[in-house]
Amino acid sequence: xxxxxxxxxxxxxxxxxxxxxxxxxxxxxxxxxxxxxxxxxxxxxxxxxxxxxxxxxxxxxxxxxxxxxxxxxxxxxxxxxxxxxxxxxxxxxxxxxxxxxxxxxxxxxxxxxxxxxxxxxxxxxxxxxxxxxxxxxxxxxxxxxxxxxxxxxxxxxxxxxxxxxxxxxxxxxxxxxxxxxxxxxxxxxxxxxxxxxxxxxxxxxxxxxxxxxxxxxxxxxxxxxxxxxxxxxxxxxxxxxxxxxxxxxxxxxxxxxxxxxxxxxxxxxxxxxxxxxxxxxxxxxxxxxxxxxxxxxxxxxxxxxxxxxxxxxxxxxxxxxxxxxxxxxxxxxxxxxxxxxxxxxxxxxxxxxxxxxxxxxxxxxxxxxxxxxxxxxxxxxxxxxxxxxxxxxxxxxxxxxxxxxxxxxxxxxxxxxxxxxxxxxxx
Amino acid sequence: xxxxxxxxxxxxxxxxxxxxxxxxxxxxxxxxxxxxxxxxxxxxxxxxxxxxxxxxxxxxxxxxxxxxxxxxxxxxxxxxxxxxxxxxxxxxxxxxxxxxxxxxxxxxxxxxxxxxxxxxxxxxxxxxxxxxxxxxxxxxxxxxxxxxxxxxxxxxxxxxxxxxxxxxxxxxxxxxxxxxxxxxxxxxxxxxxxxxxxxxxxxxxxxxxxxxxxxxxxxxxxxxxxxxxxxxxxxxxxxxxxxxxxxxxxxxxxxxxxxxxxxxxxxxxxxxxxxxxxxxxxxxxxxxxxxxxxxxxxxxxxxxxxxxxxxxxxxxxxxxxxxxxxxxxxxxxxxxxxxxxxxxxxxxxxxxxxxxxxxxxxxxxxxxxxxxxxxxxxxxxxxxxxxxxxxxxxxxxxxxxxxxxxxxxxxxxxxxxxxxxxxxxxx
Numbered sequence: 001x002x003x004x005x006x007x008x009x010x011x012x013x014x015x016x017x018x019x020x021x022x023x024x025x026x027x028x029x030x031x032x033x034x035x036x037x038x039x040x041x042x043x044x045x046x047x048x049x050x051x052x053x054x055x056x057x058x059x060x061x062x063x064x065x066x067x068x069x070x071x072x073x074x075x076x077x078x079x080x081x082x083x084x085x086x087x088x089x090x091x092x093x094x095x096x097x098x099x100x101x102x103x104x105x106x107x108x109x110x111x112x113x114x115x116x117x118x119x120x121x122x123x124x125x126x127x128x129x130x131x132x133x134x135x136x137x138x139x140x141x142x143x144x145x146x147x148x149x150x151x152x153x154x155x156x157x158x159x160x161x162x163x164x165x166x167x168x169x170x171x172x173x174x175x176x177x178x179x180x181x182x183x184x185x186x187x188x189x190x191x192x193x194x195x196x197x198x199x200x201x202x203x204x205x206x207x208x209x210x211x212x213x214x215x216x217x218x219x220x221x222x223x224x225x226x227x228x229x230x231x232x233x234x235x236x237x238x239x240x241x242x243x244x245x246x247x248x249x250x251x252x253x254x255x256x257x258x259x260x261x262x263x264x265x266x267x268x269x270x271x272x273x274x275x276x277x278x279x280x281x282x283x284x285x286x287x288x289x290x291x292x293x294x295x296x297x298x299x300x301x302x303x304x305x306x307x308x309x310x311x312x313x314x315x316x317x318x319x320x321x322x323x324x325x326x327x328x329x330x331x332x333x334x335x336x337x338x339x340x341x342x343x344x345x346x347x348x349x350x351x352x353x354x355x356x357x358x359x360x361x362x363x364x365x366x367x368x369x370x371x372x373x374x375x376x377x378x379x380x381x382x383x384x385x386x387x388x389x390x391x392x393x394x395x396x397x398x399x400x401x402x403x404x405x406x407x408x409x410x411x412x413x414x415x416x417x418x419x420x421x422x423x424x425x426x427x
Numbered sequence: 428x429x430x431x432x433x434x435x436x437x438x439x440x441x442x443x444x445x446x447x448x449x450x451x452x453x454x455x456x457x458x459x460x461x462x463x464x465x466x467x468x469x470x471x472x473x474x475x476x477x478x479x480x481x482x483x484x485x486x487x488x489x490x491x492x493x494x495x496x497x498x499x500x501x502x503x504x505x506x507x508x509x510x511x512x513x514x515x516x517x518x519x520x521x522x523x524x525x526x527x528x529x530x531x532x533x534x535x536x537x538x539x540x541x542x543x544x545x546x547x548x549x550x551x552x553x554x555x556x557x558x559x560x561x562x563x564x565x566x567x568x569x570x571x572x573x574x575x576x577x578x579x580x581x582x583x584x585x586x587x588x589x590x591x592x593x594x595x596x597x598x599x600x601x602x603x604x605x606x607x608x609x610x611x612x613x614x615x616x617x618x619x620x621x622x623x624x625x626x627x628x629x630x631x632x633x634x635x636x637x638x639x640x641x642x643x644x645x646x647x648x649x650x651x652x653x654x655x656x657x658x659x660x661x662x663x664x665x666x667x668x669x670x671x672x673x674x675x676x677x678x679x680x681x682x683x684x685x686x687x688x689x690x691x692x693x694x695x696x697x698x699x700x701x702x703x704x705x706x707x708x709x710x711x712x713x714x715x716x717x718x719x720x721x722x723x724x725x726x727x728x729x730x731x732x733x734x735x736x737x738x739x740x741x742x743x744x745x746x747x748x749x750x751x752x753x754x755x756x757x758x759x760x761x762x763x764x765x766x767x768x769x770x771x772x773x774x775x776x777x778x779x780x781x782x783x784x785x786x787x788x789x790x791x792x793x794x795x796x797x798x799x800x801x802x803x804x805x806x807x808x809x810x811x812x813x814x815x816x817x818x819x820x821x822x823x824x825x826x827x828x829x830x831x832x833x834x835x836x837x838x839x840x841x842x843x844x845x846x847x848x849x850x851x852x853x854x
Contacts, residue, residue, distance in 0.1 A: 037499065045497040049484045057480045070472040072464070072690040100527050101719045108714040116542055116553065116577065126543065126553045142716075149713045150543065263499040265721040286576045287535040289569075292528045292719070294692040 003339040031372030038350035054301040069293035081296035087306035091271040103256035103268040119213035134182035136164035138381030140190040143183040154383035163196035177210040188222035191394035192353040193346020195233035205241035216251040222349040323397040334413035340420035352395040360419040367415035430766040458799030465777035481728040496720035508723035514733035518698040530683035530695040546640035561609035563591035565808030567617040570610040581810035590623035604637040615649040618821035619780040620773020622660035632668035649776040750824040761840035767847035779822040787846040794842035
């Protein structure tokens, strides 16, 4: 197929007429499909149904250390759950706090606490004139909403396949004391599926922030969420690397089992240095008596150990892999060589990132919607919902059944073509 | 027995010698008993073990409205859980948000949000020079810790058997714009077990606060936690009463199933006006994608409806009643008529409140501890841990087995006598 960018006006118009006819056919089908969010599909949820059986009315809900999981207490999580999630997060089990069902909530509370009480004795951010966060873009919309909610100014940092632009990060962080944090999804990043290179992680660990209360918000959401057995991204472990670099307190590391067991009914965790954990527990002890230990125990009994969890993730991969491959195959087949878009080919995580011609993303998403396919809103991957180039679209292949996914992706490529032609014709 | 206050010095010294001998006997027994916190006992926890069986690997975890409880979503709780907890809280089911496992966490977050973002558009409290809360005393230590954590000044309001001193509450609230809230445990109050009279609730609903962002923090922790079938305290429902009084937005009402199902693995809820709920959801939608819906469903399937919950609470009562009665019987037998202490006789809740002679509480608790019985720290029932009269002690009969409870209470009365004699001798 000829590149759209090399077509004459007449060729584009002819192509457009053909595409519009196809588009009307899609519209006539009254589709109602959703590729908006990184939700596991029913088959994935079914994988964890055994979790409903591991505890029953005759079970002993006592921990190894004698704690009755049914009663009050244990602020930082039962030992067994600390061990399991520490193994998952590749940190020592005495450097972790087990929370409730949502790592997003932990991140929110972490920023909220810094606003009201500062970080390890620093001035509460709410007392400062200006607080800024660095935001690698495209990124995760819910991160950006937290910082926006607290009035924190967000600065875009371009992402590369190696991670955020570290020259820019190092420069800004070392010069500007009002920069207090950076949002990172270091592995199978949301939405691009990029994993930070070894060098990137090492440079992160060696940052020399002007602000003592600067922290890296390391949301390792997809730490064991591989698509393949033999092609897996590997990440230098940031907590240990920070320690080696003489920066032990630089990072908060977040994770959860939301996309391992059940979203909304999993367990979340935060790993950090002892200094940070002590600081956090001062607040946590006021906020709650403890999180859901029965659910912690349920997870431990279901997975057994990290090996059990890894085996479980292979089953997730078996379900997700064909979906990712189907999307990538259609993108390549329909858009390859047309010069109207680029996309990532992740080996894990939940997303594929698509970049259209500049100024087309909103239009593409709107066209999809009019034909019954809901995509993540264009712009959502940028702070304040503003993609300066209006080109990034997040594709979430996990939720729809494969048959729906194929239709939705084909429609998506059709919409990309139509938008691109209009764009090219308007030049 | 003669009143201690009417004994001669010689009589007191003779009594003291006898009591000290007994105290040494207790010390020799190497006791290790705990009456410190309102924790359910093992038999109570066992009542809910059936909850581990209601969901199994073959269960359909779909709600009536088709929501798959295993996946992301539903910010304010599944409909069935809203209905169950609304019935429990005596509010309409569209005036409620279902949260995670801890109502304390909901209260913390409510204060935290008011600090950072104000209440329904008011100035964030963190931007104000001074924020104050009224604290009926004695009260719940964890309430006071939340307000203390946020640097909110706490003002003691004396409790009466009818509830807080409403003359004082009305006066302060109407005069001082910096007063933003009042902590209330309106039914079977912590620690006295008092329930607010109808008139008290009506006066609460008719408050005319100087501050638009003043709210009543109505922690209805013991709403269905009766000890008796036929002698139950009843409370005017505050939300409806506020509406009738033209003050619909005046109250946040909190509750949880912590002492109904499992502490730490129950579900919590907040009920309020639509205006307040909208205000809250703006933050909640940034903080989380949703709470644990599988656990919500588990509670609904286990209890069925409010009737099932009420029947369940009778079983709790059957376990708790003998414990309360044993404590009261010992207090009466050992201390009745001695004129050295007063105590409450609640019909529900988790505590008995004891008031010693002035200046004796710390000493009594310390003596208990030296003989192996841990009580709630003296002063804990007051803001900043400061009981101005050093006389209030909270007795928590729920956790120890009855046999231990009897020993612990007998020792307690012995310590009360010893402290009182020393106090009287020192005059």
